[in-house]
Amino acid sequence: MNKMQKIGVMTSGGDSPGMNAAIRSVVRTCAYHELECIGIYRGFQGLIEGDFKSMDARSVNNIVNKGGTILKSARSKEFMTRKGRDTAFAKAKEQGLDALVVIGGDGSFTGAMIFSDENDFPVMGIPGTIDNDIYGTSSTLGYDTALNTVVDAIDKIRDTASSHNRLFFVEVMGRDVGNIALNAGVGAGAEEILIPEENLGKDRLLESLKRSRASGKSSSIVVVAEGDKTGDNVFELKDYVEANLPEYEVRVSVLGHMQRGGSPSCWDRVLASRMGVKAVESLMEGKSNYMVGIQDTKIVLCPLDQAVKGKTDIDKELIRVSDIMTT
Ligand code: F6P
Numbered sequence: 001m002n003k004m005q006k007i008g009v010m011t012s013g014g015d016s017p018g019m020n021a022a023i024r025s026v027v028r029t030c031a032y033h034e035l036e037c038i039g040i041y042r043g044f045q046g047l048i049e050g051d052f053k054s055m056d057a058r059s060v061n062n063i064v065n066k067g068g069t070i071l072k073s074a075r076s077k078e079f080m081t082r083k084g085r086d087t088a089f090a091k092a093k094e095q096g097l098d099a100l101v102v103i104g105g106d107g108s109f110t111g112a113m114i115f116s117d118e119n120d121f122p123v124m125g126i127p128g129t130i131d132n133d134i135y136g137t138s139s140t141l142g143y144d145t146a147l148n149t150v151v152d153a154i155d156k157i158r159d160t161a162s163s164h165n166r167l168f169f170v171e172v173m174g175r176d177v178g179n180i181a182l183n184a185g186v187g188a189g190a191e192e193i194l195i196p197e198e199n200l201g202k203d204r205l206l207e208s209l210k211r212s213r214a215s216g217k218s219s220s221i222v223v224v225a226e227g228d229k230t231g232d233n234v235f236e237l238k239d240y241v242e243a244n245l246p247e248y249e250v251r252v253s254v255l256g257h258m259q260r261g262g263s264p265s266c267w268d269r270v271l272a273s274r275m276g277v278k279a280v281e282s283l284m285e286g287k288s289n290y291m292v293g294i295q296d297t298k299i300v301l302c303p304l305d306q307a308v309k310g311k312t313d314i315d316k317e318l319i320r321v322s323d324i325m326t327t
Contacts, residue, residue: 016142025276
């Protein structure tokens with residue numbers, strides 16, 4: 001039934017903790033089913049350049065616990081052109097690849113889908129991004145780890161904030177979505193959380209800070225997603241609060257790319273292991289153009305075009321919980 005013999009695996013776009021565990025799973029599932037597995041370095045750019053390495057079960061020893069990606073990652077401009085994709089297809093054929101597993105985010109899936117459609121080439125996606133913004137899965141690889149990293153950082157900031165009775169603005173990743181800000185904010189007990197999905201307005205922020213001070217709180221943490229809707233960055237927010245509430249001493253902490261690194265959590269390792277098995281076995285069953293996801297603890301498949309086009313929603317109930325928690 002299955003003519004699949006050689007599968008290529010790559011990581012593409014922004015890296016996330018758990019990508020190595022997913023590579024390991026794809027490689028070992030191939031080995032288990034006696035398929036050849038080819039690692040492709042630097043995502044689609046490596047496919048264009050033929051940057052390949054044959055991988056067996058032993059080439060992925062001791063990486064389940066490692067952050068980053070041993071295959072490196074890239075955002076390839078060349079792959080966005082037809083010429084680049086034609087070269088990539090020629091390299092894939094030359095190498096004898098029968099299918100591709102792409103571990104990445106929606107940009108990578110869009111590229112994979114176009115490549116698959118143009119060349120009738122089987123692809124399977126595994127969602128790897130700390131942003132958790134992909135339709136068709138309740139959790140992406142790296143999200144859980146990033147949340148734990150952010151909560152740990154905010155806990156430490158809280159120590160120094162309360163020692164000095166200060167207010168901290170903590171900027172977290174999330175260019176288009178506030179999942180990290182909202183969940184880590186609730187987890188770390190933030191007084192306010194500013195996210196791209198909702199414009200709470202700066203007046204409300206001032207009101208909330210006034211209330212917080214009046215109720216006897218000695219320190220305050222405001223978590224701000226990069227893409228927050230107020231339109232102000234954390235430094236502008238600091239200036240605004242200092243100008244309007246001089247009783248507050250304000251500091252800013254931008255967590256930045258440390259959120260993308262570190263050893264993956266147990267959740268991300270297990271999820272990656274399950275997704276890798278599903279990706280390879282689905283290709284063996286003749287399926288193509290799907291993303292592997294998780295829904296209600298079950299590993300599922302979602303058509304790639306839906307994963308790319310579908311919109312994820314912020315958890316409105318969690319916003320309400322956050323409001324109650326700041327009482
Ligand atoms: O991985 C997604 C993400 O972390 C976004 O939240 C962030 O805006 C972006 O990557 C930054 O990525 P880079 O610095 O690699 O362009």
